Amino acid sequence: MRVAIAGAGAVGQSIARELLEGGHRVMLIERSAQNYQPKAIADAEWVQADACELASLEDAGLESCDVMIAATGDDKVNLVVSLLAKTEFAVRRVVARVNDPRAEWLFTEAWGVDVAVSTPRMLAAMVEEAVNVGDLVRLMTLRQGQANLVEVTLPDPTPLAGRRVRDLALPAEAALVTILRGGRVIVPEADDPLEPGDEMLFVAPVEAEQRLREVVHDQPAG
Numbered sequence: 001m002r003v004a005i006a007g008a009g010a011v012g013q014s015i016a017r018e019l020l021e022g023g024h025r026v027m028l029i030e031r032s033a034q035n036y037q038p039k040a041i042a043d044a045e046w047v048q049a050d051a052c053e054l055a056s057l058e059d060a061g062l063e064s065c066d067v068m069i070a071a072t073g074d075d076k077v078n079l080v081v082s083l084l085a086k087t088e089f090a091v092r093r094v095v096a097r098v099n100d101p102r103a104e105w106l107f108t109e110a111w112g113v114d115v116a117v118s119t120p121r122m123l124a125a126m127v128e129e130a131v132n133v134g135d136l137v138r139l140m141t142l143r144q145g146q147a148n149l150v151e152v153t154l155p156d157p158t159p160l161a162g163r164r165v166r167d168l169a170l171p172a173e174a175a176l177v178t179i180l181r182g183g184r185v186i187v188p189e190a191d192d193p194l195e196p197g198d199e200m201l202f203v204a205p206v207e208a209e210q211r212l213r214e215v216v217h218d219q220p221a222g
Contacts, residue, residue: 002027004065004091006051006081007072008035011097015071016044029060052080054088062089070096075103079111086112115142136213139201147205152216156196159218166190171211174204 001024005012008030016026020043027045030036038046049056051072062068068085070078078096085091096111098104098118107116117140140149154160160168165176165188179186180199186192204212213219 001025001066002064003067003069004029004060004062004085005069005071006077007070007097008037008046009071009073011073012069012071013037013041015069016041020044027060027065029056052077052084054084057084057089062091065089065091067091067093067095070094072097073099075099075106079106079113082107082112084112115140136209136216138209142203147203148209150202150204150209150212152200152202152212154194154196154198154200154216158194158196158216160194160216161196163194164190165192165194168215170202170215171204171208174202174208174212177201177203 003019003024004027006029008028019026029047029051031050036048047060068091070081082094082096085094093114094112095115096107096113098107098116104118107113137151138148139151176188178201179188
C-alpha cells in the first residue's frame with residue numbers, strides 16, 4: 001500500500017516509521033525546510049512542497065496513493081489537503097488529524113475526510129477504557145458517524161465465560177472484529193470461547209450500541 005503523509009513533523013515522522021515497519025511505501029510531503037529531513041527516515045520518499053498546492057500534489061503523483069494522511073499541526077491545512085486528495089486525486093482513504101477539538105465538526109465527508117483522529121477524544125476514550133470495565137467505550141468514529149469502533153472489556157466474573165463467539169446475539173449491523181487477550185490479538189472464529197478480561201472490539205452504528213451492552217451483560221433483547 002502506498003501512503004502519502006502531509007506534514008513531516010514529529011507526528012508525521014512517527015506515523016511514517018510505523019507504516020514502513022508494516023511493509024508499506026510512504027511518501028512524506030513537507031513544506032518547511034526545518035522539517036524536511038530525508039536522512040531521518042531514509043526508507044521513505046520525501047517531497048519538499050506545499051501539500052495545499054494542486055500542482056505540487058500532481059508532481060508528487062498523489063493519484064497513485066491508496067491513503068492520504070493529513071498530519072500537519074494546522075487544521076486548515078489538513079482540511080484543504082483532505083479535500084484535494086479526495087476530489088482531485090480520488091484517493092481511496094483520507095485520514096485527517098484534528099488539532100483543535102472545536103474544529104472537529106468540520107472534518108467530515110464534505111471536506112473529503114473518511115476518518116478524523118482527535119487526540120483529546122482518543123485520550124478520553126483510553127481513560128474510560130481503563131476505568132469502565134464492562135461498559136462500552138467509543139474509541140473512534142468511522143465514515144462521518146455512520147459507525148463507531150467501540151470496545152468493551154469483559155468483567156471478572158462474566159456471564160459470558162465459556163460461551164462461544166457464535167453464541168453472541170449481536171445485532172445484524174454490528175460486527176466483532178477482534179479480541180485482545182493478554183498479549184494476543186485474536187481474529188474471532190465462531191467456535192472461539194470467551195474469557196473474563198477479554199477486550200472485544202466492535203464496529204457498530206450508534207443505534208446498535210445499547211444492544212451490544214445487553215449482549216455483553218447477557219441480557220435479553222428489548
